[in-house]
Amino acid sequence: MLGAYLTDPGRRGLGLKDQVFQRLGIVMTPISQLIGTGSKMISMAQVPIRLAADYAGADADMTLRLVEPIKSELRRHSLMNLYNSIELPLLPVLLKMEMYGVALDAAFLAELERTLAEQIRVLEHEIYDTVGHHFNINSTKQLGDILFGELKLPSGRKTKTGYSVSADVIESLRGKHPMVDYLLEYRQLTKLKSTYVDGLLALMDPLTGRVHTSFNQTVASSGRLSSSNPNLQNIPVRTEVGRQIRRAFIADPSFVLLTADYSQFELRILAHITHEPRLVEAFSKGEDIHTITAASLFNIPVAEVTKGQRRLAKTVVYAVLYGQSAFGLAQITGMSNSEASEFIKRYHETFPNIKGYVDSTLNQARIQGYVNTLFGRKRFFPEMRTLAFNERLALEREAINMPIQGGNADLIKIAMIRIQNELEKRKLKTRMILQVHDELVFEVAVEELERVKRLIKGMMEGVARLDVPIKVEMKVGRNWYEAEPME
DNA sequence: GCAGTCACG
């Protein structure tokens, strides 16, 4: 955990642990190799006690040897404060969240499993019928050959290995062949069944009926958490059928689920960092930021903004925030390239300070070799000048995004530490069980509900004093579907 | 073990 903030985990070069190991000449043998099981996964309980003891001893020894070298690296990069005031205190908070876990409605999932299996079976047959023979629908190769070879449908993008058969390509074939609709539905339902229904049931503790995710603290380069086994940060929400999965996440008897969402957090952080007057003004007055943006982009009064225009404005805002090109914006919105670049231009005219932020962040990355968040979290960048054009652009987008996404991560982590402290200090039964980047989920004892809502809202909104107010929206329900906030 | 696909913020 100690060293993850110095490198770029998962992306470039060795992690700090491996750098230190290399310097100290240490090579650790994986336990599977010690006992000769090869790549076959076995439980630790099956490892002979003598070997397990040696391995555990070596593990502890190596960890201890890493402490000083890594701390000195943290000091060298002025990261001890981040470590001491955020990451280290967060560790026990995450541990408790993992141990509490989330209760699942196993009967609901089992019933959903049966329904989906039947629907999938029907769709499979429809697909085989329209094509005229069986094939493996899950094989991108077979599917591509059938769609674009056999059926002669117009192919779109190519991938390294052949035709692209991703949803947006298939979507463009709607109406051209009867299998298209079946295929898209088949894709959606098999995804739900395998990843969410079967996946969650397989990871549920049969005795307690709960699942216990791992919150990974040292994976994301931006400082975000990630969640695995199962990933509880990507439970479906965008489509109604997917959203049903959330009904499976329930509260214990005499408890309810409470979700608390930071509203437009990244944009508020952007407003704070850039001091952009129009953004700051809109947030301070409590106005709907996407409606304001839409009015300006379309040059119409706020009262005349339609839902579609608002949605488009939201897309443009995030496009600019993440450095998307006019081409990319055109692709996902369906507008023309020139319309897209006109929108981006108007956005910069409306919020002129944003451009300054982009330029100064890029300069920072170039000159000092890293960019940072408000709380000093850093992301390092290699020498950009030597890179190929498109590689450099990719790094530039990462640099622009990091202070915002990372600032978001800093702030919610601080709120989590304070909330957990407060829950314990007040001996409340309520427990924090999930974090989904700008949302916290709590399992709240019914009798504590009003008190806990006040407490959590206050602590989340008061996590820092920014140039703009911080707003949290809450919702309560018996399950995560009922408690899922709007937007 | 990689590639493609798709679920989320």
Added chain:
DNA sequence: ACGTACGTGACTGCG
């Protein structure tokens, strides 16, 4: 001239 939005994790097929 180039490829085209940031950050993740899980599942399936295939060499």
